[in-house]
Amino acid sequence: MSALILIELNGSEVSSNSRAAITAATQLSDTIDALVLTDDSANAASVASLKSINTVKVIADSKLEHVSVGVASKLVAEVMTDYKYLLSGSSTYSKNILPVVGALLDVQPISDVCEIKSNNTFVRPLYAGNIMATVESSDDTIVMTVRATAFEHSGDGGSATVEELSLPIPEQKSNFISLHESQSERPELTTADRIVSGGRGLGSKDNFALIEQLADKLDAAVGASRAAVDAGFISNDYQVGQTGKVVAPKLYLAVGISGAIQHLAGMKDSQVIVVINSDPDAPMARMADLVWQTDLFGALKELNDHVL
Amino acid sequence: MKIIIPIKRVLDPYTQARVNKQTQLVDLTNAKMAMNPFCEIAVEEALKIKESNAASETIAVSIGTEKTIDTLRTALAMGVDRAIFVKTDSELDLQPLHLGKILANIVKREEAQLVIMGKQAVDNDNNQTGQILSGLLDYSLGTFISKFQLSDDGKSVEVCREIDSGIETRQLNLPTIVTVDLRLNEPRYASLPNIMKARSKPLETIEISSFDIDISPRVKVISVEESGTKDRASKQVQSAEELFSELSQLGVL
Numbered sequence A: 001m002s003a004l005i006l007i008e009l010n011g012s013e014v015s016s017n018s019r020a021a022i023t024a025a026t027q028l029s030d031t032i033d034a035l036v037l038t039d040d041s042a043n044a045a046s047v048a049s050l051k052s053i054n055t056v057k058v059i060a061d062s063k064l065e066h067v068s069v070g071v072a073s074k075l076v077a078e079v080m081t082d083y084k085y086l087l088s089g090s091s092t093y094s095k096n097i098l099p100v101v102g103a104l105l106d107v108q109p110i111s112d113v114c115e116i117k118s119n120n121t122f123v124r125p126l127y128a129g130n131i132m133a134t135v136e137s138s139d140d141t142i143v144m145t146v147r148a149t150a151f152e153h154s155g156d157g158g159s160a161t162v163e164e165l166s167l168p169i170p171e172q173k174s175n176f177i178s179l180h181e182s183q184s185e186r187p188e189l190t191t192a193d194r195i196v197s198g199g200r201g202l203g204s205k206d207n208f209a210l211i212e213q214l215a216d217k218l219d220a221a222v223g224a225s226r227a228a229v230d231a232g233f234i235s236n237d238y239q240v241g242q243t244g245k246v247v248a249p250k251l252y253l254a255v256g257i258s259g260a261i262q263h264l265a266g267m268k269d270s271q272v273i274v275v276i277n278s279d280p281d282a283p284m285a286r287m288a289d290l291v292w293q294t295d296l297f298g299a300l301k302e303l304n305d306h307v308l
Numbered sequence B: 001m002k003i004i005i006p007i008k009r010v011l012d013p014y015t016q017a018r019v020n021k022q023t024q025l026v027d028l029t030n031a032k033m034a035m036n037p038f039c040e041i042a043v044e045e046a047l048k049i050k051e052s053n054a055a056s057e058t059i060a061v062s063i064g065t066e067k068t069i070d071t072l073r074t075a076l077a078m079g080v081d082r083a084i085f086v087k088t089d090s091e092l093d094l095q096p097l098h099l100g101k102i103l104a105n106i107v108k109r110e111e112a113q114l115v116i117m118g119k120q121a122v123d124n125d126n127n128q129t130g131q132i133l134s135g136l137l138d139y140s141l142g143t144f145i146s147k148f149q150l151s152d153d154g155k156s157v158e159v160c161r162e163i164d165s166g167i168e169t170r171q172l173n174l175p176t177i178v179t180v181d182l183r184l185n186e187p188r189y190a191s192l193p194n195i196m197k198a199r200s201k202p203l204e205t206i207e208i209s210s211f212d213i214d215i216s217p218r219v220k221v222i223s224v225e226e227s228g229t230k231d232r233a234s235k236q237v238q239s240a241e242e243l244f245s246e247l248s249q250l251g252v253l
């Protein structure tokens, strides 16, 4: 009953959600292999030192840089013939590829697993996390993405065998043009211990800089509501929520965010929630451990000026 | 070029989902229902393409019980040319693999070059159906798109995809499947005259059994429970100093 993890790399580093997938896999299988699709086989080194991995299967080909989802899923499906489980961390990378693999293997994939109850029974959120469903799969092969906030991030310390596979790379039906990544020195949103998040209440992109200033002071990541992203205060990759990123930091500081269900879906498991909002009836306030009911501009000035 | 737009009827996204203790299912009796917000955006994009004279016909498809017709009528009222209703017997929520197989049949029958759909249904949050459809048809795929531009020769499209690290731009060869994200456009409302006109637009009904697809669930829901947000202490603070001192005491600074 072996498991395969589709590893997501950030450059040459293993992403934290892949590490969560490994932890989930240890609850399902004693034999766990990893699969890496990369343009450079040197990237397999960081995967080989992951704990709990037996063999790292590497498909390395220059064509795999920014490869299309069609090609990636065909390669994964081919490797999957030897495995019972395919796991990957919930991210836009795996949510793109894994369902296509499911179609190729004729299995119904399971999204966003938060808990493993048995070898075929899992808990996953529905309705923006307002409902938790226990689901049972009757497929012979089980394909799933797992929430990085629900499982520990497995560490290093292993020494897996590396096996290079030479599979023919199918023809692409789509071509990469460009990638615009936001550059930031701040901690990464999904793994940060502290997040300062801003909403529509900030009013403008210039004002949103006050959020970034406070984040820097607290060594925190920056987050945003959909309204803030839609209004152009900050780019899409900072959005927290049902359709953005799911986070569970030690501290979530929500400034000028009302607390719509879709926003709460992305942050309600945070350890300590602080709300700065002038409206005492904002749903966000009920969710908070600490509430500062005030005008956010005055509050941000005071927080930014305060000597820690 | 025909455009197919698969749409889903869901619980209104601003309504709190509740579990019926007796049935152990999410209670949808008398609940406010709506077109999945991502599907509204898909419809809007298809209409824009048609209005730019790049498409010959827009076709909305929905799979569900009789009530699903309301959602198809909404799409027709927004401006879609015709609708295909795939009728199921129960409220049984079909799974993306089944939906993908049904939609693949329809896309082939209609010889559609373009399928525009939501990136996720806000009830089950699967985020799978478009991907599965592309796998079954072996068509190119662009998920989570926030920009769509048909090429001048009409053979490909350029899309921007909202991904975790930022925005990826890709060129997709037709035929293609795209799944839309929230920032692609602002969906229009159906005007009253258009709602009237929609009543006489063609709506074809197909029984699900006529597809000869095994729709027995591969993933069964055993139980559901409400996990909504738990209210917290909401202790009031009045100053930066007080806030920082509370945070230090809580050990998060």
Ligand SMILES: Cc1cc2nc3c(=O)[nH]c(=O)nc-3n(C[C@H](O)[C@H](O)[C@H](O)COP(=O)(O)OP(=O)(O)OC[C@H]3O[C@@H](n4cnc5c(N)ncnc54)[C@H](O)[C@@H]3O)c2cc1C
Binding pocket: A198, A199, A200, A201, A202, A224, A225, A226, A227, A228, A239, A240, A241, A242, A243, A244, A245, A255, A256, A257, A258, A259, A260, A261, A262, A263, A266, A276, A277, A278, A279, A282, A294, A295, A296, A297, B013, B037, B038, B122
């Ligand atoms: C399908 C779907 C998916 C969605 N996905 C997401 C998602 O992933 N993430 C997300 O965040 N949203 C999402 N949304 C949108 C969500 O429903 C809300 O519209 C959004 O979260 C609101 O953002 P906001 O709280 O910043 O803005 P508002 O709701 O406008 O709240 C602004 C808040 O700021 C406060 N405020 C204003 N001025 C001041 C001031 N000077 N001082 C103090 N307080 C002030 C107000 O009291 C108010 O509470 C989604 C919606 C849909 C339909």
Ligand SMILES: Nc1ncnc2c1ncn2[C@@H]1O[C@H](COP(=O)(O)O)[C@@H](O)[C@H]1O
Binding pocket: B005, B006, B007, B008, B009, B036, B038, B039, B061, B062, B063, B064, B094, B096, B099, B116, B117, B118, B119, B120, B121, B122, B124, B125, B126, B127, B128, B129, B130
């Ligand atoms: N019952 C359905 N009928 C038609 N289209 C559907 C149905 N369910 C899902 N879809 C389409 O698939 C998209 C993604 O849904 P999901 O994969 O369930 O999150 C939706 O936005 C719709 O475009």
